[in-house]
Amino acid sequence: MTxxxxxxxxLSASSSSxxxxxxxxxxxxxxxxxxxxxxxxxxxxxxxxxxxxxSNGSVSSTLSSDDAAQALLALKMLGRSPAGSxxxxxxxxxxxLLALSSxxxxxxxxxxxxxxxxxxxxxxxxxxxxxxxEKEVDGGTFAISxxxxxxxxxxxxxxxxxxxxxIVSGPPFVRTMVESKWNGRSLVEIIGTKINTLTDxxxxxTRMAREALCDLxxxxxxxxxxxxxxxxxxxxxxxDADPNERIVLGDCWSHKLDGLLPPTLRAFMSLPPxxxxxxxxxxxxxxxxxxxIPINPELRPVWFGTSNTTPTxxxxxxxxxxxxSFSHYFPGAIDVDDxxxxxxxxxxxxxxxxxxxxxxxVALLTKFCIADEASRVHVRQWIVPDNLDRTVPLExxxxxxxxxxxxxxxVYHPGLKAAVGEMLFAMCxxxxxxxxxxxxYGNVAGxxxxxxxxxxxxxxxxxxxxxxxxxxxxxxITGMKQxxxxxxxxxxxxxxxxxxxxxxxxxxxxxxGAISPDQNPMRTVIQKATFGG
Numbered sequence: 001m002t003x004x005x006x007x008x009x010x011l012s013a014s015s016s017s018x019x020x021x022x023x024x025x026x027x028x029x030x031x032x033x034x035x036x037x038x039x040x041x042x043x044x045x046x047x048x049x050x051x052x053x054x055s056n057g058s059v060s061s062t063l064s065s066d067d068a069a070q071a072l073l074a075l076k077m078l079g080r081s082p083a084g085s086x087x088x089x090x091x092x093x094x095x096x097l098l099a100l101s102s103x104x105x106x107x108x109x110x111x112x113x114x115x116x117x118x119x120x121x122x123x124x125x126x127x128x129x130x131x132x133x134e135k136e137v138d139g140g141t142f143a144i145s146x147x148x149x150x151x152x153x154x155x156x157x158x159x160x161x162x163x164x165x166x167i168v169s170g171p172p173f174v175r176t177m178v179e180s181k182w183n184g185r186s187l188v189e190i191i192g193t194k195i196n197t198l199t200d201x202x203x204x205x206t207r208m209a210r211e212a213l214c215d216l217x218x219x220x221x222x223x224x225x226x227x228x229x230x231x232x233x234x235x236x237x238x239x240d241a242d243p244n245e246r247i248v249l250g251d252c253w254s255h256k257l258d259g260l261l262p263p264t265l266r267a268f269m270s271l272p273p274x275x276x277x278x279x280x281x282x283x284x285x286x287x288x289x290x291x292x293i294p295i296n297p298e299l300r301p302v303w304f305g306t307s308n309t310t311p312t313x314x315x316x317x318x319x320x321x322x323x324x325s326f327s328h329y330f331p332g333a334i335d336v337d338d339x340x341x342x343x344x345x346x347x348x349x350x351x352x353x354x355x356x357x358x359x360x361x362v363a364l365l366t367k368f369c370i371a372d373e374a375s376r377v378h379v380r381q382w383i384v385p386d387n388l389d390r391t392v393p394l395e396x397x398x399x400x401x402x403x404x405x406x407x408x409x410x411v412y413h414p415g416l417k418a419a420v421g422e423m424l425f426a427m428c429x430x431x432x433x434x435x436x437x438x439x440x441y442g443n444v445a446g447x448x449x450x451x452x453x454x455x456x457x458x459x460x461x462x463x464x465x466x467x468x469x470x471x472x473x474x475x476x477i478t479g480m481k482q483x484x485x486x487x488x489x490x491x492x493x494x495x496x497x498x499x500x501x502x503x504x505x506x507x508x509x510x511x512x513g514a515i516s517p518d519q520n521p522m523r524t525v526i527q528k529a530t531f532g533g
Contacts, residue, residue, distance in 0.1 A: 008027065027043060028070075088117055089122070094132055100114040108155070119162050122165045129166060140177065144182050148190045154208045156216060157211050160216045174222075188260055192262065194216055214285050220289045258299060260289070261303070265314060278328055303371075315372075316378070322361050322365060329344060329345065330406070332398045337411050355416045366423040384438050395443055404424060478505070
């Protein structure tokens with residue numbers, strides 16, 4: 001497509017604005033497909049040359065101030081291919097793009113397009129990220145300083161994305177980011193202010209506010225993950241934890257990051273549920289960020305307030321979101337592995353799986369249950385209330401309990417299956433006997449088997465709850481009310497019905513991995529009846 005290059009080269013300072021605009025538009029329209037590598041590079045070189053001349057006030061520039069945004073858009077489109085970004089990713093050109101963003105600060109669209117060129121280059125050319133942070137470009141300092149100054153959602157979006165890439169590829173930089181001052185403010189203070197502002201703008205429907213808050217919360221998450229590992233941070237795990245285990249989310253923390261919690265928690269509490277899925281960006285990003293922040297003595301009042309016994313709004317908020325999400329994806333008493341469940345998720349979020357969408361929220365509730373007794377009791381009463389109707393199979397219920405128990409036997413949602421099991425376990429004081437007595441061993445046998453509990457656990461005496469508020473005993477296997485023992489003098493039909501119940505129960509235990517096929521007594525009975533012996 002050398003004709004595009006020739007058309008641009010033919011422009012001059014005397015060309016009409018309409019001619020310049022037409023040529024730039026032709027570059028925008030064709031840059032993503034038919035432009036060969038050499039032509040692409042030459043066009044980028046010419047555009048950068050003329051944009052620099054324009055920013056320096058040269059009267060001989062082909063471009064005028066009215067052309068800046070369109071020319072930078074053309075530059076961005078040309079840079080969307082690896083060949084284009086490789087040219088833009090040189091330290092000299094990255095420096096030029098940052099300078100252009102500053103030069104055109106009175107034209108927010110042009111300034112933003114220059115930053116987007118940088119972001120695309122850093123995404124596509126990984127090896128450019130380290131030079132971007134080094135002294136020649138000093139892009140990290142530029143990005144944070146600009147983030148501190150700007151109030152434009154579009155700029156916050158791009159700058160957050162740039163800084164996110166810098167941290168992911170060059171984690172040591174995060175220490176400088178957190179420990180330095182930017183116009184007298186720390187990065188944590190800057191981010192907190194921006195999160196609060198963007199939360200208000202999302203609620204007001206401001207353009208690009210959702211996208212900006214999404215990427216700012218992503219930046220919050222990576223800072224919370226990486227910075228504590230760079231310093232002598234406070235361990236958040238128990239003294240008995242294996243010191244050889246790798247550090248995971250929340251295992252260490254620095255109080256320099258404490259200021260990230262209040263604004264992130266406010267975003268979680270304030271952002272409205274979305275449609276059709278009850279959770280989507282930026283709410284999902286707030287949940288991810290909260291998972292990285294510990295519930296330690298200093299932060300506990302921020303998480304839960306000052307009451308030690310009253311469930312807090314944040315716990316109720318998480319319960320409400322999970323209930324709405326489970327109801328949406330698993331309506332009624334549907335089998336969680338039904339094909340329609342996966343089809344719904346594909347239609348609404350083609351790039352996501354249900355595991356990806358819901359697992360973080362379940363993990364957050366598990367975190368609450370582990371850290372706080374009042375939260376644990378609240379979640380337990382929500383899922384398995386004292387007045388639960390135990391005359392019907394628990395796993396067949398069309399409510400949060402039934403959906404959780406059906407997920408424990410899921411094949412297509414392995415991550416969510418494991419996470420729900422951990423949540424139920426945590427709400428029962430992390431005690432296998434408590435969990436079994438509450439919902440029946442048969443419903444959780446597979447989960448407990450994978451935790452190393454190979455047999456039905458004995459009932460403990462230190463439980464903080466009573467699974468039944470009535471005088472009717474509970475069947476320890478099914479979690480249903482135990483019917484009075486029938487006379488041994490049963491009819492053949494009654495015996496067959498009881499045998500069928502046992503067959504179904506042991507078949508379910510075998511499928512969930514609680515017992516192996518050779519441990520299934522019903523299989524043994526059938527084999528003996530069929531083959532003798």
